[in-house]
Amino acid sequence: MAARNSDTTTMPRTTRPTMDDVARIAKVSKPTVSRVLSGSPLVSAETRERVLAVAREQGYALNRHAQKLRRERANxxxxxxxxxxxxxxxxxxxxxxxxxxxxxxxxxxxxxxxxxxxxxxxxxxxxxxxxxxxxxxxxxxxxxxxxxxxxxxxxxxxxxxxxxxxxxxxxxxxxxxxDNFLGGRLAGERFLSFGRRRWLFVGNRQHEEIRLRFEGLQAAARTGQNIEIEVLSIESMAFSAVHDQAHAYLKACTERPDAVFTFSDTAAMAVIGAFNAEGHLTPRDYSLIGYNDIPPAAHFTPSITTIAQQxxxxxxxxxxxxxxxxxxxxxxxxxxxxxxxxxxx
Missing domain, CATH: 3.40.50.2300 (Response regulator)
Known part of the structure; x- marks a missing residue:
């Protein structure tokens, strides 16, 4: 009789073996064990035999109902x-x-x-x-x-x-x-700390996330005095669309904003470019806050203050x-x- 592989460790009789145990002893991943037990053709013959041998030796009992459910899934x-x-x-x-x-x-x-x-x-x-x-x-x-x-x-x-x-x-x-409401409130509190009074919110409030950010901004504004909030409701989240709308807005407005809160960092970059073309510069003329903290925000010129998510x-x-x-x-x-x-x- 062939000697048993020294790497194979028998589980104590009082312990009910699991698929994790079979995977560990057979030195394969749990998904590989699952494939073997479900008869998948994606596993080599050598691996299949090793896993089945370990399963039999450990007394692993295949849950037929769970196997049936796995086979019925699209994965x-x-x-x-x-x-x-x-x-x-x-x-x-x-x-x-x-x-x-x-x-x-x-x-x-x-x-x-x-x-x-x-x-x-x-x-x-x-x-x-x-x-x-x-x-x-x-x-x-x-x-x-x-x-x-x-x-x-x-x-x-x-x-x-x-x-x-x-x-x-x-x-x-x-x-x-x-916490979108908190994000908007944090933006507003920063604007207040800089004494900003004419705020522009850039975003489509039909989106649930963006609506909550606007409401947070409003909550912060209510704690200040004589704060005005104007909304630039964009038609598309695409960079070029935001840029074009921001540029048209600034050319038409009679009183330029001294604070801008955008629905994303990408939108913040579009606003900066559009406003720069009209000589309205951040941080000299207005404070700006984006959302998401994407990697380019830290390396943009100027670097963008933003609301970070994990x-x-x-x-x-x-x-x-x-x-x-x-x-x-x-x-x-x-x-x-x-x-x-x-x-x-």
Whole structure:
């Protein structure tokens, strides 16, 4: 009889072995064990035999019901972008790609595929059809945009979904995001500390996140005296669209703003460029605060004061919340720490 491999350690009889135990002893990943036990052709014959031998030796009992559920899954997650908020569907904001990178990494660890913004997801039926046809096990929506009502309807269909955006107990779905109201209030408090009185808010308040930022800005203004807030409601989040609207606004206004709060750092850069063309300079003539703290904000000239979100953990947290939903849980929404990063503007 062949000698038993010295690396194989038998579990105590009183301990019920788990898939993690099999993976550790066989020196493979847990997803590899899952593939072997589900009969996946993606595993080499040598690895399959080793894993099965360890499973038999350890007395690992395969949960047939769980295996059936795994086989019925698509092993793919659909990530839905807010193309409607950008001109001709062109999304160029680095913030979105930071979120995507975190999500992609978290999905790859779990051996799940990422399906990027499938078509037809502008209706409840689109979400339902893709899920029921096993095209995607669940959805991660990046940005509520003006779709909050749609997303609430999707949630009522018991479609597994997690949303990056404004966190609200009334939404009916799990969301991960910053404290947008606090972000707006922090911006306003900074303007007050510099004695600024004519504030411009740049953003579309039909978006839940942006509406909350504006309300936070208003709350700060109410603590000051003689504060005026004007709103530049943009038609598209694209850089060129923001630049053009900001330039047209400044040329037409009779009293220029001495403080500007934009919905993103990318929009802040567009405003700076547009205002520079008319000789209205930050920080000389106005204070400016963006949102998101994307890497270019710190290296822009002048460097941009902004509201920071913990983007580095956001992607992994979105995936973790969705996995909890797929496993039958009801994860709570999560509010990430929100702070002001003071720079030159």
């Amino acid at each position: 793919a997650i659909a990530v839905v972008l807010d193309f409607g908020s950008h001109r001709q569907g062109a999304i160029g904001d680095p913030f979105i790609f930071e979120l995507l990178a975190g999500i992609s990494e978290a999905l790859s660890v779990r051996d799940l595929d990422l399906l990027l913004s499938p078509s037809g997801l502008d209706t409840v039926e689109g979400f339902v059809d893709l899920h029921r046809s096993r095209g995607a096990d669940g959805f991660i929506v990046l940005g509520q945009g003006a779709r909050d009502a749609l997303l609430r309807k999707v949630a009522r269909k018991d479609i597994p979904m997690v949303v990056w955006g404004a966190v609200s107990d009334a939404s009916g779905y799990c969301a991960v995001g910053s 983007t580095g953990v956001a992607g992994a947290l979105l995936v973790e919340k969705l996995m909890q939903t797929l496993d039958g849980g009801r994860p709570r929404s999560a509010m990430l720490p929100t702070r002001l990063v003071a720079r030159q503007t």
